[in-house]
Amino acid sequence: MAPVPPSDHDVVEKQLKDIIQDLYQTMVQVHSYDPSSSKPSDEVLKYTVDLIEDHLCKLYDSVTPTSSGPGRKVTLPDVPPELIAYVDGGRNPDIYTREFVEVARRNNQLVKGKMEAFGSMRDTLAREMERGVGELRGDVERVLEGTGGRKS
Structure with a gap:
């Protein structure tokens, strides 16, 4: 399999960094989660999990092989x-x-x-x-x- 072009590699790297940041935010939210408080911590946690899902979907879409041409997607090496x-x-x-x-x-x-x-x-x-x-x-x-x- 051919190496990933540098520009595509940068896109995937940024998406992975976003996912890692989202996971860190989720860890912080889970650590400070207080079900008895009146704070909207459950809404923030739900938003963070949804954000992780969105970023994972974007990453999956960008590395799933498709036909070549405009809008071609990155194929990561095995x-x-x-x-x-x-x-x-x-x-x-x-x-x-x-x-x-x-x-x-x-x-x-x-x-x-x-x-x-x-x-x-x-x-x-x-x-x-x-x-x-x-x-x-x-x-x-x-x-x-x-x-x-x-x-x-």
Whole structure:
């Protein structure tokens, strides 16, 4: 998935800051809530919760993918849950990325080795089949051509 353009990122960041501010205001309202008082604290709390809902809806609308064009919406990149757990554990995400790249490189080398080994086996099998069963030469050549093999 492509990175979020800076202007879209700024919009989402501001919306998230608004939501955090609303949550803080809700915390203050809940802490000072007094059901026995004649103050309109329940109205203020209701207004704050409604404000959170509005800001969450705006955030959802701005990050929900739609068709491109005028009024296109932001698509946030997917963050793997493993990375979130790694950062929650107090570890550096750069180290996670480095380890991930190293594992991917190692796996790519392993798969490349397997592909080369199977290719070599395919070529050897084709060569031996042509020697042993000459009438299959056309079929063997067709299979080699279809699988990217080289005839020797």
